[in-house]
Amino acid sequence: MTRIVLASASPRRRELLRRIGLTDFTVRVPQVEETCPAGLSPEETVVHISREKSLAVESAPDEIVITADTMVFLDNKRLGKPADEAEALSMLRALQGRRHTVCTGVTVRQGDCAVSRTRSTDVWFRHVGDDELRAYIAGGEPLDKAGAYGVQGQGALLVERIDGDFFNVMGLPVELLAQMLRHFGVILLGNPDTVREA
Helix, strand or coil, X not given: CCEEEECCCXXXXXXXXXXXXXXXXXXXXXXXXXXXXXXXXXXXHHHHHHHHHHHCCCCCCCEEEEEEEEEEEECCEEECCCCCHHHHHXXXXXXXXXXXXXXXXXXXXXXXXXXXXXXXXXXXXXXXCHHHHHHHHHCCHHHHCHHHCCCCCHHHHHEEEEECCHHHHHCCCHHHHHHHHHHCCEECCCCCCCCEEC
């Protein structure tokens, strides 16, 4: 059986791999500066960083390495993880009543062969008062999330609608990943053993 490596510290990505039947995988966290050349589009930015993460992970020739990078963009401006509660409040105020885009770059690599793809999802926040925003921030959820919210938690209460892949907003577009894994002979659906080589 092919060995899968998830190169991410994200508990949400681990959860999503298990949800789609990848239960036997190793986690290796890449040590990489999440920087990229100036002038890249949101999609180019997340793909670039996912590739850099992939290159930073040591792996055996038979191992398949999965890396991803998710960013929130408002008017093409990147919203990273807030430094503190004040910055979280500022981000959430900027997002309310508006559309923003969540982009994820995914790279799957085995040895020297690597495939990278990207997926974008539009998210609309409802109009939210400062009392609700402050209560949400006080719970601590926004402080380690890009854009200062987590759609898989109480941040869902801020979201009016989503156009596109929900799992992308969580940090891993699983349908896209499944397509990419097929390129490496890993088939997830329709196999009694869940994961097999084609």
